[in-house]
Amino acid sequence: MKLKLISFELCPFVKKAEIAAKYKNIYHETEYIDLANPPGWFMRISPLKKVPLLLVDHHVIFESSVICEYLDEAYPNKLHPKNFILRAKNRSWIEFADNCLWDSFFLTVKETKKDFYQVRYDLLIKFDQIESVISQESFFNGDKRSLVDVSFTPLFQILEYIEELNPVIFSNKRHPKILKWKSRLLESTEIQEIYSAELKALYFEQIWKRQGYLSRFLENKKYDAHVSKGIY
Ligand SMILES: N[C@@H](CCC(=O)N[C@@H](CS)C(=O)NCC(=O)O)C(=O)O
Structure with a gap:
């Protein structure tokens, strides 16, 4: 194949x-x-x-x-659990991760501070729900990595970039389990290889291109000359 x-x-x-x-x-x-x-x-x-x-x-x-x-x-080395109920629940949380991903997109395009903070509010409510279901162990289901972990990783990485500009998303007090889970996911060698320094620079450039509220936290001079405005 x-x-x-x-x-x-x-x-x-x-x-x-x-x-x-x-x-x-x-x-x-x-x-x-x-x-x-x-x-x-x-x-x-x-x-x-x-x-x-x-x-x-x-x-x-x-x-x-x-x-x-x-x-x-x-392919071998299954990520999805064998148990039907657990697998169905994992699929639900994968869908949930996709919904959170849309919030992370909206955080980069909302133009006013008020709209940015409304999306942040919605996302943090979703985080409250995740916080109540994740295991205390290494991964979402426990000690074994799953497709839920795979699905939340890009969300956490994007939010890390956003957090670098405007640190209002992650709170150890409100979401301690999510913070530990996020660190474990992002620190893995495989993930570090995917999210290179060049890719991070491109994300920031994309945030600038979108000209939302968040772009105010970037040093605009370095982009103005060569970056055309747009979503992608
Ligand atoms: N539900 C889709 C979402 C994919 C998606 O929205 N991709 C965006 C880029 S991140 C895209 O291709 N957008 C092109 C367009 O909307 O014209 C999936 O999970 O694959």
């Missing part, structure tokens, strides 16, 4: 697939596209015109959570 991941470097949904492949040691090619100017072949094969796509020989698989599940089912 030949695997190719159609990717946009900064997309957190793509990162879910990359992380799952990395933890499971799955060899695949990657083709990066420019989402601001997507190529015709991509528009023809992507049903929702979105990344990630996983091409498995001539088959097109879309939706990041489905891609992660395919990789998990088709």
